Amino acid sequence: MNERYLRNIGVIAEDEQELLSQKSVCVIGCGGLGGGVIEALVRIGVGKLTVVDSDVFDLTNLNRQVLSNEGNIGKAKAAEAASQMKLINSNVEVTSRGAEITEDNCCSIIKGHDLVIDAVDNVKTRFILEEACEKENITLIHGAIGGWSGQVGVSRPGDKLIRKIYPADEESSSVDTSAGNPPFTAAVVSAIQVAEAIKVILGKEDVLYNKLLMIDLSEHSYETIEF
Amino acid sequence: MKVTIVMRGTLRKAFGAEEKVVEVPDGCTVDEALQTIGINYREVKNFGFVSVNNMRVMISDPVNEGDYIKAFSKVSGG
Numbered sequence: 392m393n394e395r396y397l398r399n400i401g402v403i404a405e406d407e408q409e410l411l412s413q414k415s416v417c418v419i420g421c422g423g424l425g426g427g428v429i430e431a432l433v434r435i436g437v438g439k440l441t442v443v444d445s446d447v448f449d450l451t452n453l454n455r456q457v458l459s460n461e462g463n464i465g466k467a468k469a470a471e472a473a474s475q476m477k478l479i480n481s482n483v484e485v486t487s488r489g490a491e492i493t494e495d496n497c498c499s500i501i502k503g504h505d506l507v508i509d510a511v512d513n514v515k516t517r518f519i520l521e522e523a524c525e526k527e528n529i530t531l532i533h534g535a536i537g538g539w540s541g542q543v544g545v546s547r548p549g550d551k552l553i554r555k556i557y558p559a560d561e562e563s564s565s566v567d568t569s570a571g572n573p574p575f576t577a578a579v580v581s582a583i584q585v586a587e588a589i590k591v592i593l594g595k596e597d598v599l600y601n602k603l604l605m606i607d608l609s610e611h612s613y614e615t616i617e618f
Numbered sequence: 619m620k621v622t623i624v625m626r627g628t629l630r631k632a633f634g635a636e637e638k639v640v641e642v643p644d645g646c647t648v649d650e651a652l653q654t655i656g657i658n659y660r661e662v663k664n665f666g667f668v669s670v671n672n673m674r675v676m677i678s679d680p681v682n683e684g685d686y687i688k689a690f691s692k693v694s695g696g
Contacts, residue, residue: 537694617673618674
């Protein structure tokens with residue numbers, strides 16, 4: 392047993408730790424949610440990660456995106472994620488893709504992974520992701536944030552959870568910043584996404600399959616909506 | 619019949635955080651129930667979805683006596 396994982400034990404059994412090291416996860420988005428998700432997956436010891444983002448860091452990211460810092464403004468988010476994660480856990484193979492997710496490339500990007508994490512910032516890309524996950528028979532861990540609110544759900548192939556959450560005519564790829572994006576909401580939601588990811592990978596119970604956990608940190612509201 | 623309506627997320631700021639118990643006609647839809655408290659979802663920019671008794675429903679679905687309606691704002695950032 393690698394000493395670096397000793398504090399995982401209790402939540403994860405030794406044989407489950409070994410299983411984690413054989414799994415691959417594709418994280419789409421390396422921003423507020425993605426940064427937290429990527430770091431936690433690397434620290435807990437998932438075997439392979441593909442991190443995908445076409446964007447570069449800017450000054451407005453610094454309040455919440457844990458992969459951003461004053462020295463990497465203007466640099467590619469995905470490449471920065473990969474290089475920073477090597478410093479945290481060199482056992483994990485992290486591959487960066489500086490690609491924008493489209494209907495044409497999504498299946499080829501996620502193909503072969505055991506799980507996909509939705510850490511994107513717009514609805515149109517989420518529709519593309521869920522459809523591609525269905526085609527590739529991969530479960531999708533959805534997360535989204537806005538202001539004090541966040542949500543997490545798990546969409547298996549066929550669940551079409553994203554399609555049930557957002558209106559069918561919501562095809563905008565624009566980012567809604569009207570409610571603000573504080574660091575604490577991104578931290579909470581990304582942590583729950585990782586918890587769900589580990590439960591799915593290890594076949595544990597009480598996963599948010601076809602459900603949506605709605606969180607409002609302003610009033611300590613945590614409620615699960617069934618679909 | 620009476621139903622209870624409550625807002626979530628940014629809708630709380632726009633339409634109030636308190637629970638509202640309203641009288642609606644039999645066969646009333648979720649949409650019509652929301653309109654009794656002055657909410658036309660078509661005109662609310664950040665309107666997300668609705669649940670009744672913690673089950674996701676369509677805005678055109680009917681409500682029943684004692685139902686607990688929640689309207690959530692759209693959450694889509696990352």
